[in-house]
Amino acid sequence: MARMAILPAHITPDRWLAQIFASQVAMRGGVVKRKIRYVERLVGRDVFVAAAARRGFQVVENHRHFVIFCNGKPIRRVR
Template sequence: MSVLPPHLTPENWLYQVFASNEARRGGVVKRQIRDVERLVGRDAFLAAVRRHGYQAVENGRHFVVFCNAHPIRRLK
């Protein structure tokens, strides 16, 4: 396991994700599941998604977070 720099706390990482320009504009952010689990943990990440009123999906190696409350409709 790699050692993280002291400034990269789980709280700081979550703040950076949800304070990003894309998130603040109501867009979409994508993070690798491996990084989420290593840096903050799946449960804490999904709790933060819910706390912000956002929705997330898991696809392959990524979490995709929709930073708005609009419905998600799967298209084929």
């Protein structure tokens, strides 16, 4: 079993969420990707998804990543 890295004390769930959603990409309405296991370990899946939803963002899950669309535009699967 792999050991989880110890997180620095300055990284709190609230601070991490604030940084993700205040990034330049997010502020421009872009797309952000994060590993699911990292999100679950740091803030929890439900908290993360709820924080994105409060901002009107959509989150999709693919393989090992969450992909966050930092805008309210529709998502259409092309293939």
